[in-house]
Every structure is written in structure tokens, then in C-alpha cells.
Amino acid sequence: MKTFGDYVRKRREERLAEDRKYSVRQVAARIGVQPSYLSKVERGEQPPPSEAKIVALAKELEEDPDVLLALAGKISGDLKAIIEKRPQLFSQLIRELKNMPDHAVLRLVREVRDGKW
Amino acid sequence: MITLADNAELAFSFPEVHEDAVLHVAFQRTLRIPDDGKTYILPPGLGSFPLQHVDDHVASVSPAWIEHGGVMLPMYQSEAMWIYFRSGRWGGGYPFAVKIATGKVNAVSGKRYKEGLNRRPQDYVVSPGQPWLDGYCVKKGLIRQFVAMPLGAGYTAEEQLTGKADVGGIQIIAYPIKPEVYQRLQRAGERFGLSEDISCMTKSCISDMGLAPGGLMKQDIYRDPYQSSDWHLAHSSRCFVHIANSLVWRQITGQNPPTVPPTSAEYTEAGLPWFDYYDDNLTAVEGSGILAKLKSVVAMGKKKGDVPLPENESVSPKNVIVLREGLKEGQVREWKKAI
Numbered sequence: 001m002k003t004f005g006d007y008v009r010k011r012r013e014e015r016l017a018e019d020r021k022y023s024v025r026q027v028a029a030r031i032g033v034q035p036s037y038l039s040k041v042e043r044g045e046q047p048p049p050s051e052a053k054i055v056a057l058a059k060e061l062e063e064d065p066d067v068l069l070a071l072a073g074k075i076s077g078d079l080k081a082i083i084e085k086r087p088q089l090f091s092q093l094i095r096e097l098k099n100m101p102d103h104a105v106l107r108l109v110r111e112v113r114d115g116k117w
Numbered sequence: 118m119i120t121l122a123d124n125a126e127l128a129f130s131f132p133e134v135h136e137d138a139v140l141h142v143a144f145q146r147t148l149r150i151p152d153d154g155k156t157y158i159l160p161p162g163l164g165s166f167p168l169q170h171v172d173d174h175v176a177s178v179s180p181a182w183i184e185h186g187g188v189m190l191p192m193y194q195s196e197a198m199w200i201y202f203r204s205g206r207w208g209g210g211y212p213f214a215v216k217i218a219t220g221k222v223n224a225v226s227g228k229r230y231k232e233g234l235n236r237r238p239q240d241y242v243v244s245p246g247q248p249w250l251d252g253y254c255v256k257k258g259l260i261r262q263f264v265a266m267p268l269g270a271g272y273t274a275e276e277q278l279t280g281k282a283d284v285g286g287i288q289i290i291a292y293p294i295k296p297e298v299y300q301r302l303q304r305a306g307e308r309f310g311l312s313e314d315i316s317c318m319t320k321s322c323i324s325d326m327g328l329a330p331g332g333l334m335k336q337d338i339y340r341d342p343y344q345s346s347d348w349h350l351a352h353s354s355r356c357f358v359h360i361a362n363s364l365v366w367r368q369i370t371g372q373n374p375p376t377v378p379p380t381s382a383e384y385t386e387a388g389l390p391w392f393d394y395y396d397d398n399l400t401a402v403e404g405s406g407i408l409a410k411l412k413s414v415v416a417m418g419k420k421k422g423d424v425p426l427p428e429n430e431s432v433s434p435k436n437v438i439v440l441r442e443g444l445k446e447g448q449v450r451e452w453k454k455a456i
Contacts, residue, residue: 110170112127112188113187115183115185115186116184117185117284117288
């Protein structure tokens with residue numbers, strides 16, 4: 001199974017092949033952690049960082065923050081707040097959606113309504 | 118279907134056509150270039166205009182807006198807009214033909230908005246390939262910038278060409294390419310244009326804004342490199358983007374509009390970058406004879422005896438960043454820091 005560290009390292013190294021600013025040292029500096037810490041996270045020797053650092057890392061690597069958070073076993077604060085506001089409703093909804101194919105779930109996403117013009 | 122991502126971007130998705138068939142369209146705030154007869158290069162992006170569903174504000178927008186559906190954005194008269202297209206992730210994207218109209222006047226051909234695609238004259242842009250559209254295609258390689266003017270004041274392209282102020286806003290329709298063409302292109306290893314895609318008060322018409330032709334800017338509108346039969350005309354999604362005067366955005370939404378943008382002179386004096394873009398691999402369409410006849414806002418103001426733009430000082434950009442086809446990751450036409 002793909003781990004958080006493996007995924008981050010793979011994505012960072014893909015970018016590093018094109019641009020040297022994606023070295024461990026430079027990426028770590030930009031997200032505000034020590035290079036040795038980021039290196040250990042990539043190797044799975046340290047657990048994934050905080051939500052804020054994961055979101056910064058996602059921005060840095062142009063990855064979807066929800067994907068990185070999920071790989072880290074976390075859920076973003078805004079999603080937590082949404083569920084906590086109406087826990088029964090959203091828990092039930094998510095459980096009912098779990099086996100639906102992606103295209104069916106996408107139909108539930110709010111569409112921009114087209115009118116008459 | 119069209120969804121709104123982060124209140125900043127429209128995502129046109131066609132999962133029934135192909136899982137990669139997703140086009141993102143965003144509306145970037147930018148400087149109003151001087152409307153002084155000079156030709157300017159590309160001004161920066163100053164962040165996205167915030168977008169909201171019209172349906173979320175049924176109590177405070179006009180019945181016409183409810184009828185049109187779609188989304189809305191706030192715009193100051195002192196700012197301008199460019200429209201940004203992005204399809205797919207970096208390294209390639211699903212091709213789309215995108216038709217843009219303002220007040221139902223086609224921004225590429227100048228003709229009345231109608232559905233379908235017309236090649237001669239071409240009345241749409243193709244993404245990837247066309248990274249952005251800054252205005253009305255008045256001449257080969259030249260556009261007149263999209264600037265906001267109150268609907269009903271006689272300045273908008275719609276009013277100049279139809280004599281009416283009935284519609285306003287921006288209308289967009291997107292057509293995906295046929296999936297078999299996409300697959301053929303993928304097999305041929307073709308990169309689709311540019312990687313990373315380089316890769317628009319209360320119930321009152323006062324809040325209605327339309328787009329009008331502003332200053333002249335150098336920009337090519339690229340010719341469609343595909344065949345007519347490549348486009349999947351049976352599948353399309355369209356959206357009406359309403360433009361609210363920023364001063365009444367708070368009354369409609371309860372939220373503050375973005376801050377007032379700098380003038381071109383303030384921006385240039387601060388030494389901040391302007392942009393120049395080249396793509397030698399694509400050919401440009403001829404400008405529209407209809408749009409070439411539009412009067413710019415300043416020219417129309419002179420005719421009316423108005424001064425619609427109190428600040429219209431000419432500038433000479435010195436800090437110019439040249440962008441070329443095949444932009445690398447992170448290369449953007451955007452000034453993100455607060456100024």
C-alpha cells in the first residue's frame with residue numbers, strides 16, 4: 001500500500017528532475033520544517049506532519065491537499081467542522097455513498113444551474 | 118456538468134465523454150491598461166474574482182439573474198478581467214472548444230451568440246493552446262481589454278452593437294473533443310498545446326455590469342488546429358456569469374468584495390512585472406471586422422462628453438517577463454503578493 005512518505009518523495013523527485021528547487025532542503029525550507037525531518041517523513045521514519053504542514057506541502061508540490069491528508073490518515077479541519085455540525089446526517093450520507101461508483105457520487109456534487117438566456 | 122471549485126473556478130466536466138474531459142475556467146482580476154491608443158503587453162493576474170451561485174442570493178438579485186442561472190462575481194469599474202483556461206494536469210490536457218460572449222456578443226467574432234462552432238470566421242478558442250483571453254479580438258494579434266462598465270450607460274460591446282442593454286454578463290459554452298480523437302492523440306504522443314495550460318444592491322439594475330472594450334493589448338487568438346468533425350458537438354455545457362458592481366456585492370452577499378486594484382501607473386511605478394507571450398507553433402486568427410468598429414471606453418466617453426476613466430495615464434512597462442509556449446511548472450502570469 002502506498003504510504004504518505006513514499007507518495008511525497010515520488011512526487012517531489014518527479015519535480016526535482018525538472019527543477020532543482022524541489023530538493024529536500026529547499027522544499028523543507030519553504031514549508032518551514034527541517035530538511036532532516038522531511039527526509040525522515042519521506043522514508044517513513046517519522047509520522048506525517050501536522051495538517052497545516054501537509055497542506056503547505058500539497059501546495060508546494062501542486063497536489064490535492066485532501067489526497068495527502070488522506071494518505072496521512074487525517075481529515076481536513078473544514079471537513080471535520082462540516083461533519084461535526086450535522087454529524088448524523090453526514091455520517092449516514094458518507095456510509096451510503098461508500099460503495100457508489102465515482103460517476104454516481106459526482107452526480108451529487110452541486111452543479112452550477114443553467115437557466116434561460 | 119459545471120461545478121464551482123473553491124468559489125474561484127468553474128469546472129466543466131464531461132464524465133459521460135471521458136474521465137479526463139474536464140475544463141477549468143477562472144476569471145482573473147487585472148489592471149485596467151491605459152485606453153490611450155497605444156498597444157500594451159499582458160498585464161498581470163491579481164488573483165481570481167470570487168464566484169458565487171446566483172441561486173444562493175435569490176432574495177437580493179434581480180429576477181433576470183435568477184432566470185439566467187449560473188454564477189456571479191464582483192467587479193470594480195477601475196479593473197479589468199482576463200479569462201483563464203486549464204484542461205488536465207501538467208503534461209497534457211483534454212482538448213476543448215470554448216465560446217465566450219459578453220452580453221451575448223461573441224468576443225472572438227463579434228457576432229450574436231449562438232450555439233455550435235463556426236470555423237470561418239472562427240468564433241471560439243481552443244484549450245489547451247489558448248492559455249487566456251483578455252478581451253475582444255479586434256485585429257490579428259490585437260485585442261481590446263475586457264473592462265467593466267455599468268449596463269445601460271452605452272459603453273458595453275452589447276450596447277454598441279445591438280443598441281440594447283438587455284443581457285450583460287459573460288456567457289460561456291464548452292465542447293469537448295471526441296474521445297476517440299483524444300485517444301488517437303494520446304497514442305501519437307502529442308502534447309495538447311501547452312503544459313499546465315500555458316498552458317463576471319439589491320433588486321435593481323444598478324448592480325448590473327457589462328464588459329466593454331478598453332485599451333489595446335497584444336494577444337493572439339489561435340486558430341483551431343483540429344478538424345471540425347473532431348469536436349463532440351452533441352456534448353456541451355454552458356454558464357452565465359453575472360457581473361455585479363463591487364460596491365453592491367456586500368449588499369447582495371453580505372461579504373466584502375476584493376480590495377480596489379492598483380492603477381496601471383501605480384503598478385508600473387512600483388517596478389512590478391508585465392508579461393509578453395509567444396507561441397510560434399500556433400497561428401493566429403484574423404481579427405473581427407465587427408469588433409474592430411467598437412469604440413473604446415475613452416473614445417465613447419469623448420463622444421458622450423463623459424470622462425469614464427479619471428485615471429488613464431499612459432505607462433511604459435519596463436519590467437517585462439517573457440513567457441513562451443511550454444511554460445514550466447510554476448511559471449505564472451500572476452503577481453500574488455499584496456501591493
